Amino acid sequence: MTIEDAMKQRHSVRSYTDRPVEGEVKEQLEELVQQCNEEGNLHIQLVLDEPKAFDSTLAHYGRFSGVRNYFVLVGPKDENLEERCGYYGEKLVLEAQRLGLNTCWVGLTYKKIPEVFAVEKDERFVMVIAVGYGTMKGAAHKSKSIGELCTAPAGMPDWFRRGMEAVQLAPSALNQQKMHFYLEGSKVTAKAGFGLLTKIDLGIAKYHFEAAAGKEHFDWA
Numbered sequence: 567m568t569i570e571d572a573m574k575q576r577h578s579v580r581s582y583t584d585r586p587v588e589g590e591v592k593e594q595l596e597e598l599v600q601q602c603n604e605e606g607n608l609h610i611q612l613v614l615d616e617p618k619a620f621d622s623t624l625a626h627y628g629r630f631s632g633v634r635n636y637f638v639l640v641g642p643k644d645e646n647l648e649e650r651c652g653y654y655g656e657k658l659v660l661e662a663q664r665l666g667l668n669t670c671w672v673g674l675t676y677k678k679i680p681e682v683f684a685v686e687k688d689e690r691f692v693m694v695i696a697v698g699y700g701t702m703k704g705a706a707h708k709s710k711s712i713g714e715l716c717t718a719p720a721g722m723p724d725w726f727r728r729g730m731e732a733v734q735l736a737p738s739a740l741n742q743q744k745m746h747f748y749l750e751g752s753k754v755t756a757k758a759g760f761g762l763l764t765k766i767d768l769g770i771a772k773y774h775f776e777a778a779a780g781k782e783h784f785d786w787a
Contacts, residue, residue: 569777572663573735577704579668582632585699587614591665595697598661599637602654608641610654611683612697619676620696628675630696636672638683639692649758651692652769656736659695660777668700671737671770673763693766707741709734718749726754729779736774738767745771753787754779 567575587595592614599610613619613636620633637658639651659669672694685691712730722730726749733747744759745768756775758768772786 567664569660569664570732572660573732573774573778575703576660576663576669577706578670578737579700579702579704580628580630580633580670580696581701582634582668582696582698583701584632584634587635587667587698591667594665595658595662598658602657606641606650606654608639608650608654609684609686609689610640610651610658611638612636613638613679613682616679616682618679619694622677628672630670630672630675632701633696633698635696635698636676637695637697639694640683640685640689641692643688643690647690648692648763648765649769649772652766652771653773654769655695655766656770656773658697659737660773662697666699667697668704670696671739671766672696673739673766693763707737709741710743715743715745716747716749718747722749723783725779725783729754729775732774732778733771736767736771738770739763743767743771747771747775748787750787752784754784755787 599612603610615634617634620630639655641647662669716730739762744761744764746757748755756772758764
């Protein structure tokens with residue numbers, strides 16, 4: 567499965583089976599978490615077989631069931647933390663999809679279980695991502711048009727269009743897609759709008775764009 571295939575096939579899933587995440591799949595996820603932490607200066611942690619976080623009134627309100635595994639997004643406090651969590655969190659999400667797993671970004675509807683993860687001094691807990699074997703594959707969300715998501719000269723290059731098609735597939739809080747991309751020559755600027763979790767959404771969208779457009783074609787402004 568290519569990364570573009572994973573983007574197209576991956577949808578938010580809130581209901582999971584009791585099949586454990588184990589063996590080679592578990593090892594690959596743990597290796598990827600370590601890689602993301604090293605590259606992104608983060609402290610992401612994979613929590614397995616822990617049902618309490620999604621066995622609460624909030625979780626039931628969010629229509630979650632059977633969630634026993636999740637990534638905890640944690641990192642050093644700075645102005646770019648949320649964007650980095652979005653970027654590297656989505657890298658984990660898409661690789662999980664390629665491994666046959668399902669996922670869901672979760673901003674609010676869960677309960678923190680502090681004893682199963684660590685937040686060091688000068689670090690901040692951001693959010694979690696549910697992961698596991700879903701009871702369903704989820705459904706596609708509506709998306710804004712490319713014209714609504716970017717500003718680019720007429721006759722945009724193919725690599726930029728590929729990137730923006732990937733941005734259309736990126737998950738965002740409440741499907742708001744409050745981000746905008748700008749193309750000037752080979753320079754791309756991406757900005758978050760105002761609203762709930764928009765910096766996380768920007769990081770997610772930037773990962774989609776970069777993975778589909780190809781780093782060799784552009785530089786972030």
